Amino acid sequence: MTAGGDLTAVERLAIRTDQDVVRVRQLVRTIAVAGKLSLVDQTKLVTAASELARNTLVYGGGGNVEVGRVENGRRTGIRIVFADQGPGIADLELALTDGYTTGGGLGLGLSGARRLVDEFDIDTAVGRGTTISVTKWCR
Amino acid sequence: MALSTDEVGRFAGLLERGGEALTAAWTDAVATSLRGRLSHAELYRQLAELQKGFQAALAGGVGDLDGDVGAELRAQLSELSNTRARQGFTATETAVSVFALKDAVLAILDQGEGADSTALRDYVGFSGFVDRAGLFTFDSYVRAREELISDQAEQLLELSTPVVKLWEGVVAVPLVGTLDSARAQVVMERLLQTLVDTGSPYAIIDITGVPAVDTQVAQHILKTVVAARLMGADCIISGIRPQIAQTIVALGIEFGDIATKASLADALRHVLRQTDAKASRRAFRREV
Amino acid sequence: MERVPVLKIGDILLVSIQIDMEDQVALQLQEDLADRIVATGCHGVIIDISALDIVDSFVGRTLATIAAVSRVLDAETVVVGMRPAVAITLVELGLSLPGIRTALNVELGMELLASERDPDLDLPDDEDDEVGAVVPAP
Numbered sequence: 001m002t003a004g005g006d007l008t009a010v011e012r013l014a015i016r017t018d019q020d021v022v023r024v025r026q027l028v029r030t031i032a033v034a035g036k037l038s039l040v041d042q043t044k045l046v047t048a049a050s051e052l053a054r055n056t057l058v059y060g061g062g063g064n065v066e067v068g069r070v071e072n073g074r075r076t077g078i079r080i081v082f083a084d085q086g087p088g089i090a091d092l093e094l095a096l097t098d099g100y101t102t103g104g105g106l107g108l109g110l111s112g113a114r115r116l117v118d119e120f121d122i123d124t125a126v127g128r129g130t131t132i133s134v135t136k137w138c139r
Numbered sequence: 140m141a142l143s144t145d146e147v148g149r150f151a152g153l154l155e156r157g158g159e160a161l162t163a164a165w166t167d168a169v170a171t172s173l174r175g176r177l178s179h180a181e182l183y184r185q186l187a188e189l190q191k192g193f194q195a196a197l198a199g200g201v202g203d204l205d206g207d208v209g210a211e212l213r214a215q216l217s218e219l220s221n222t223r224a225r226q227g228f229t230a231t232e233t234a235v236s237v238f239a240l241k242d243a244v245l246a247i248l249d250q251g252e253g254a255d256s257t258a259l260r261d262y263v264g265f266s267g268f269v270d271r272a273g274l275f276t277f278d279s280y281v282r283a284r285e286e287l288i289s290d291q292a293e294q295l296l297e298l299s300t301p302v303v304k305l306w307e308g309v310v311a312v313p314l315v316g317t318l319d320s321a322r323a324q325v326v327m328e329r330l331l332q333t334l335v336d337t338g339s340p341y342a343i344i345d346i347t348g349v350p351a352v353d354t355q356v357a358q359h360i361l362k363t364v365v366a367a368r369l370m371g372a373d374c375i376i377s378g379i380r381p382q383i384a385q386t387i388v389a390l391g392i393e394f395g396d397i398a399t400k401a402s403l404a405d406a407l408r409h410v411l412r413q414t415d416a417k418a419s420r421r422a423f424r425r426e427v
Numbered sequence: 428m429e430r431v432p433v434l435k436i437g438d439i440l441l442v443s444i445q446i447d448m449e450d451q452v453a454l455q456l457q458e459d460l461a462d463r464i465v466a467t468g469c470h471g472v473i474i475d476i477s478a479l480d481i482v483d484s485f486v487g488r489t490l491a492t493i494a495a496v497s498r499v500l501d502a503e504t505v506v507v508g509m510r511p512a513v514a515i516t517l518v519e520l521g522l523s524l525p526g527i528r529t530a531l532n533v534e535l536g537m538e539l540l541a542s543e544r545d546p547d548l549d550l551p552d553d554e555d556d557e558v559g560a561v562v563p564a565p
Contacts, residue, residue: 050485054485075512112521366518370511417542
């Protein structure tokens with residue numbers, strides 16, 4: 001799906017409850033710190049992960065996440081893959097527009113999370129669920 | 140091309156038998172290339188460590204530098220590269236230090252059994268192994284130097300972007316020189332951190348020393364101001380020269396409701412007027 | 428489920444968020460605050476987020492709601508202690524916090540609340556900035 005090497009040191013979590021979203025944040029934070037991301041990059045990655053984890057729970061009906069390290073020649077980074085078997089996103093273009101939200105409020109949804117990471121891949125179709133993969137490289 | 144199990148065993152045995160004599164021979168072979176910049180004793184120590192490392196790896200069956208099994212030896216070689224890089228040796232000098240092991244071993248082979256075909260094949264295989272180790276140090280060396288250079292660049296960046304506390308509740312960032320993405324980032328983070336550390340609700344960003352402002356630079360400054368506001372502090376931009384003002388307008392950059400002043404002094408006066416006013420209001424309230 | 432404590436200090440309610448809140452905990456805080464404002468008749472709320480290392484859209488929404496609800500109950504809210512990394516991330520996200528006042532710390536937050544409560548008489552007033560500027564709505 002994305003350019004760049006294989007995932008190593010993978011940790012998996014199920015996302016079924018509110019508490020799981022917190023767990024995802026904690027997991028990503030730990031791995032980001034270990035991966036020596038700068039403080040601002042850590043913050044961005046954990047924030048993106050929090051958004052996407054919540055999406056998986058609320059819109060995807062629950063799912064799971066994989067967090068691991070990636071290497072691409074000289075660079076190392078962190079990759080997070082969210083997957084759910086939910087209804088899928090009907091209009092992807094729309095969902096990726098700034099300010100779009102189905103949930104009301106400060107909707108930034110996917111477009112916001114995308115701005116916080118270096119690579120953003122989404123694979124979705126109605127009735128097929130959604131898989132989102134994000135990567136942040138170490139500077 | 141990895142060494143076979145037999146070769147690995149023979150090689151390990153050879154290093155062990157060679158012992159200190161081997162290390163001494165190795166040290167001599169290297170010493171000339173380093174031209175006295177490293178003391179003989181220190182060099183001997185370094186190479187003895189490395190010899191043990193080779194020995195341990197080979198005794199453990201490591202015939203190949205790659206993969207998990209070779210990790211410890213690779214770590215040792217990296218360590219050597221890092222040290223040499225910091226000490227100012229060249230990459231070649233570092234690699235040569237490793238290559239010289241071949242010479243030392245050849246001397247032992249010469250002394251011992253006659254030059255039969257096994258010994259020759261062994262030596263070739265062994266040579267290849269040492270070559271790869273030497274090249275690995277070359278690679279690690281380059282990486283270590285690059286890290287050193289980027290560290291220094293960072294320090295330079297820090298030194299050239301001071302954030303000063305100008306007054307009670309006011310900090311100033313006099314930007315000097317060209318502002319690229321990396322620098323703008325550093326400046327932003329340091330300014331914001333200083334606001335928190337000093338509890339200063341006001342920041343003056345002075346761009347008198349910035350020769351040109353393009354859209355990117357303007358974006359960075361704008362982001363900084365918005366971030367500061369989110370945190371509860373406000374920014375004033377000062378030192379806008381006539382040409383820059385024209386560029387800003389021409390580029391259609393909107394500074395919105397961000398206060399801009401011609402000089403740092405004007406900006407400070409502006410801020411003080413406000414803090415004064417607030418202080419007066421507070422005093423007034425207390426009296427009432 | 429954990430609950431975020433709410434402290435009363437004079438005419439102000441102080442909330443210091445020390446934990447990584449589950450969404451439910453944040454919603455509970457919203458309710459608790461509304462209850463306490465009415466129960467105490469306080470006119471100011473300070474939410475200290477200096478211990479939060481991230482603020483995502485949910486927390487942002489919650490803060491905005493708290494501010495709005497408080498205002499209806501005649502109390503002003505100030506969010507204090509936002510970390511630089513959080514602010515930078517919010518800017519990148521494009522998430523402004525509409526209608527939420529902010530200040531660098533609790534002390535400045537209290538000053539802001541105090542200056543808002545009392546009308547200013549006969550004193551020069553500057554149009555731009557207060558201590559802790561109000562972030563303009565998008």
